[in-house]
Amino acid sequence: IAGITQAPTSQILAAGRRMTLRCTQDMRHNAMYWYRQDLGLGLRLIHYSNTAGTTGKGEVPDGYSVSRANTDDFPLTLASAVPSQTSVYFCASSVSTDSNQPQHFGDGTRLSIL
Amino acid sequence: AQKVTQAQTEISVVEKEDVTLDCVYETRDTTYYLFWYKQPPSGELVFLIRRNSFDEQNEISGRYSWNFQKSTSSFNFTITASQVVDSAVYFCALCPRGQNFVFGPGTRLSVLP
Numbered sequence: 001i002a003g004i005t006q007a008p009t010s011q012i013l014a015a016g017r018r019m020t021l022r023c024t025q026d027m028r029h030n031a032m033y034w035y036r037q038d039l040g041l042g043l044r045l046i047h048y049s050n051t052a053g054t055t056g057k058g059e060v061p062d063g064y065s066v067s068r069a070n071t072d073d074f075p076l077t078l079a080s081a082v083p084s085q086t087s088v089y090f091c092a093s094s095v096s097t098d099s100n101q102p103q104h105f106g107d108g109t110r111l112s113i114l
Numbered sequence: 115a116q117k118v119t120q121a122q123t124e125i126s127v128v129e130k131e132d133v134t135l136d137c138v139y140e141t142r143d144t145t146y147y148l149f150w151y152k153q154p155p156s157g158e159l160v161f162l163i164r165r166n167s168f169d170e171q172n173e174i175s176g177r178y179s180w181n182f183q184k185s186t187s188s189f190n191f192t193i194t195a196s197q198v199v200d201s202a203v204y205f206c207a208l209c210p211r212g213q214n215f216v217f218g219p220g221t222r223l224s225v226l227p
Binding site: 033035040041042043044045048058059088090092099100102103104105106107108 | 118123145146147149151156157158159161164166205209210211212213214215217218219220
């Protein structure tokens, strides 16, 4: 079934550790996104990529990095996790960054930083 | 600045009642798109509808209907004859042309049997 796969599903991590959240899509979408979802704040954009080889900063990029080596994969890395990064992380993709294109989401990664 | 407000944090209704979820947006752009997403208890986000700023025609899809009014910057979502399966968090989102999505904080709808 075509879609977006995120891994892991959930993770508990000690503060200060490095962590990479994986995201893979098989829809050949050009654009990909990482959001964090926090209660009362909705989804906030962390980083995005318009196409393979390019990335951009969203609303809350600090403490996170991304790479887009190919069309399908868009990993999100926390270099040194802090408790405030405890959240649910969603990866999304869209055909393009045209504003009329809906974004399709993965099932999320629940991350707890202790 | 772009902003989406969903003033209703939580709503509870009894099955078969109609319910309207409010969405108010702010943008200075004249071309933009509005979206609604559903997040059921299983956690995934499901795309429901897209509307562009030049099309104020209301839309109905089964028990779902959407009312877009540019004059009040609102894009409200009504569920008719609600069902328990409608229980979810609903997000409204704004995407001005050439910019990223801005999501509202969401409204948690509980439909009680």
